Amino acid sequence: xxxxxxxxxxxxxxxxxxxxxxxxxxxxxxxxxxxxxxxxxxxxxxxxxxxxxxxxxxxxxxxxxxxxxxxxxxxxxxxxxxxxxxxxxxxxxxxxxxxxxxxxxxxxxxxxxxxxxxxxxxxxxxxxxxxxxxxxxxxxxxxxxxxxxxxxxxxxxxxxxxxxxxxxxxxxxxxxxxxxxxxxxxxxxxxxxxxxxxxxxxxxxxxxxxxxxxxxxxxxxxxxxxxxxxxxxxxxxxxxxxxxxxxxxxxxxxxxxxxxxxxxxxxxxxxxxxxxxxxxxxxxxxxxxxxxxxxxxxxxxxxxxxxxxxxxxxxxxx
Numbered sequence: 189x190x191x192x193x194x195x196x197x198x199x200x201x202x203x204x205x206x207x208x209x210x211x212x213x214x215x216x217x218x219x220x221x222x223x224x225x226x227x228x229x230x231x232x233x234x235x236x237x238x239x240x241x242x243x244x245x246x247x248x249x250x251x252x253x254x255x256x257x258x259x260x261x262x263x264x265x266x267x268x269x270x271x272x273x274x275x276x277x278x279x280x281x282x283x284x285x286x287x288x289x290x291x292x293x294x295x296x297x298x299x300x301x302x303x304x305x306x307x308x309x310x311x312x313x314x315x316x317x318x319x320x321x322x323x324x325x326x327x328x329x330x331x332x333x334x335x336x337x338x339x340x341x342x343x344x345x346x347x348x349x350x351x352x353x354x355x356x357x358x359x360x361x362x363x364x365x366x367x368x369x370x371x372x373x374x375x376x377x378x379x380x381x382x383x384x385x386x387x388x389x390x391x392x393x394x395x396x397x398x399x400x401x402x403x404x405x406x407x408x409x410x411x412x413x414x415x416x417x418x419x420x421x422x423x424x425x426x427x428x429x430x431x432x433x434x435x436x437x438x439x440x441x442x443x444x445x446x447x448x449x450x451x452x453x454x455x456x457x458x459x460x461x462x463x464x465x466x467x468x469x470x471x472x473x474x475x476x477x478x479x480x481x482x483x484x485x486x487x488x489x490x491x492x493x494x495x496x497x498x499x500x501x502x503x504x505x506x
Contacts, residue, residue, distance in 0.1 A: 222247055223281045228267070231313035232306070232358075234293055239306055241313075242270055243321065244277070244287040251284035253503040254314060254323040256365065258290055258332030258339045263303055263399040265294040275485045277331065279492045283500065286323050288314050292339070296398035300428050303399070304346075307339050308363040312350065315361040327503045329367040331495060334452060334481065335399075337373025337443070338430065341460065344368035344441055345433035367502040369442040369495035372452045372481060375460040376431040378422060381453040388425045392451065400425075434463040440470040440502040444491050446479025470502070 215226045226243040233239065257277040259269050270289045277287050292298075292306040311328065318325040330340045347364030354360050374380070377400075380387035387393040389400030402424050403412040415421055426432050441464055445457040457473050464471040474494065476483065 223287075231290070232309040234306070239293065239309065240267065240291055241310060242267075242289040244273065244281045244289065245321065246281050246284050246286065249284045250286065250322065252322065252324045253285050253327035253329065253499070254288060254321070255280045255285045255499060256288050256290055256311060256314065256328065256330040256340075256343075258292070258307065258330065258336035260292060260303075260332055260336040260339055261334055262396050263295040263300060263335045265292045265303075267291050275488055276333070276492065279489065279496045280331075280499070283496050285329075285496075285499065286321055295396075298399075299402050300399045301402065301424060303339065304342055304428065307343055308348065309358070311343060311347065311363040311365060312358050312361040315363075316358045325361075326366060328365050329369065329499045329503055330365045331369050332373075333371035334373065337370035338375070340368050340370040341373050341375060341430035341441070342428070342433070344439050345430045345435070365439055367439050367441075367499055369498045370444070371491070372445045372449055372454075373430075373443065373456065373460075374452050375456045376429045377425045378429065379431075379459070381455055386422075386425075388421055392453075431460045431463055434460065434467055434469070436467045436469065438464065438467065438469045440498070442472050442474070442495060442498040444474045444476065444494065446476040446481065446483065448478050449481045451481040472498075 215224050223244040223246055226245070228240045229243055230238045231241050255277065259265050261269070270291075273289065277289065280287050288310070290307065290310040292303045292310070314321070314328065315325045330343050332340045343363065343365050347362065349364075350360040350362050352360055374387070377387045379385060380392060385391060389397035393400070402415040402421060404415055405411070406413050415424070443457045443461060445454045447454045454475065461471050461473045474491070476491075482488075
């Protein structure tokens with residue numbers, strides 16, 4: 189696919205930490221919008237910088253459930269991209285869901301393992317504030333497109349229990365979710381499009397190298413060093429691939445994917461759906477015939493409605 193990174197990220201986004209966290213955003217509401225928006229809620233801190241999310245609370249008919257919208261395309265995340273909310277997540281709030289638009293530490297500064305830490309933190313934070321946001325902590329869904337879909341599936345398959353001994357009460361909460369619905373997600377970076385195909389910032393994903401420049405902190409030199417050992421990189425690649433974390437207790441999962449996608453081959457959706465089915469996890473793959481990596485907003489909105497149906501079915505009513 190011959191397009192610039194910025195253009196690709198914008199297309200993807202059309203669909204689509206730690207110390208004690210504090211709420212810093214101010215709630216705003218416009219008469220023509222069905223929600224009250226609270227911007228820049230701090231859910232954690234990372235090397236002295238704040239990690240934030242925006243909250244979209246329905247003005248009426250709230251159903252008590254939450255949807256986490258992962259604001260991410262190519263593992264690039266920006267508060268500015270929340271402007272795509274009407275296309276990516278507007279249907280959820282119209283159905284009564286409280287939507288949390290999560291901005292994670294973005295590439296090129298941060299790598300995928302570091303981004304995953306942010307997502308765990310965000311879900312823990314949301315669950316810890318269930319009373320504040322009037323949501324059921326056991327009815328949290330997650331959605332996103334492309335990289336946001338990958339991160340959604342990682343949360344679905346690899347969410348973890350909280351640390352009961354943690355000093356920070358947020359870290360005592362679980363980061364698991366109860367339903368997943370996402371667009372065209374990468375699921376296996378070491379079998380990408382076909383068995384044995386490495387896509388750790390190479391091959392099809394060569395234009396996305398930064399998220400795969402895995403690093404480790406060297407206690408001797410007191411500096412981060414890039415991991416170049418191929419075995420170690422493969423180990424990390426397996427760890428960040430949701431297909432390797434599928435188990436029988438995973439949440440119901442829906443994937444919408446175009447069968448003409450050249451950036452994230454539909455094989456990526458097919459292999460994780462097959463594993464979920466083998467594990468007896470409720471799951472479904474919706475194939476968009478002839479569609480590539482993203483399609484017109486009017487069509488996207490229709491598919492977001494299908495995802496909202498999925499959440500209605502699996503998150504239930506309070």
